[in-house]
Amino acid sequence: MNEPTRLLIHGASGRMGQALIRLARERDDLRVVAAAARSAPDDLPAGATSVTAASLDSAPDFDVAIDFSLPEAFDAVLDLCVRRRVPLVSGTTGLSDAQRAAIDAAAMTIPVVWAANFSLGVAVLGDLVERAAKVLAGWDCDIVEAHHIHKKDAPSGTALALGARAEAGGASPHYASLRAGDIVGEHTVQFATAGERIELVHRATNRDIFARGALHVARRLHGRAPGAYRVGDLLD
Ligand code: NAD
Secondary structure (H helix, E strand, O other), rough: OOOOOOEEEEOOOOOOHHHHHHHHHOOOOOEEEEEEEEOOOOOOOOEEEEEHHHHHHHHOOOOEEEEOOOOHHHHHHHHHHHHHHHOOOEEEOHHHHOHHHHHHHHHHEEEEEEOOOOOOOHHHHHHHHOOOHHOOOOEEEEEEEEOOOOOOOOOOOOHHHHHHHHHHHOOOOOOEEEOOOOOOOOEEEEEEEOOOOEEEEEEEEOOOHHHHHHHHHHHOOOOOEEEEEEEEHHHO
C-alpha cells in the first residue's frame, strides 16, 4: 500500500492524542486528517480538520480511527467506525462489559484492535506471567501498578490484562494500585510462597512507546478483513 493511511485521532487533545499527532508527523505512511476531542486540540496537524464530540459525524473521510479517550467518549467513535465501515484501534481503558461486548459485535463488520497496552515489553511480560503461573501452582500472585495522579481507572487496564494471563496459567491474582506524581506506568507481578518470591516488572518511562505501537498497528490494520485482532497479530 503506497498511499498514506488517513487517520482520525479521537481524544486528540489528551496526553496520548498529542503524542500520536507528534509521532505521526515523523511517518510518511500516515497522515492525520481529523482530530477529535471534547474541545479543539492545541496541536492540530497542517491540513487536519478539528471536530468536537458534538460534531463527530462531520469528520472528513479517513481510513483508520485511533482512539485514546475516555469510556464516556468511546461509544461515539465505535459507532462512527461501524457506520463508515473503517477500522478502529483503541487503547481507552476502563470500558464496561457492555462496551467490550460492543467491540466484539463491531468486529463482525470492521477490523478492530482494542488493547490495554500497546508496548512490546508488556506483550512479552504477559507471556512470562502466564508461564510463571503455570509452573508455580499454589503460589500467591499479586499485581501492583502505579500511574500518574490523573489516571481515572484502577486497577489499570494493563494490570487486568496481566491478571487474565495469570488466571490462564492457573493463578488467582490480587490487585493493588498507586496514583502518584507523573508516573507513566509501572506493573509488578509478584509470585510468592514460603521462603521465596519472584517479581516480574515492567516500567514505562515515556508514553511514546504506546503511541508508536498504536500507529504501527493502525497502518497494519488498514485494508484488513473485519475481525478482532490482537497487537501481537500485527507486530511483523
Ligand atoms: P487524557 O485525559 O489526557 O485525554 C483524554 C482525551 O479524551 C482528551 O483529548 C479529551 O478531550 C477526550 N475526550 C473526553 N471526553 C470526550 C468526548 N465526550 N468526546 C470526544 N473526546 C473526548 O487521557 P490520556 O492520558 O491521553 O489517556 C487516554 C486513555 O488512554 C485512557 O483511557 C488511558 O488509560 C488510556 N491509555 C492507554 C494506553 C495503552 O497503551 N492502551 C496507554 C496510555 C493511556
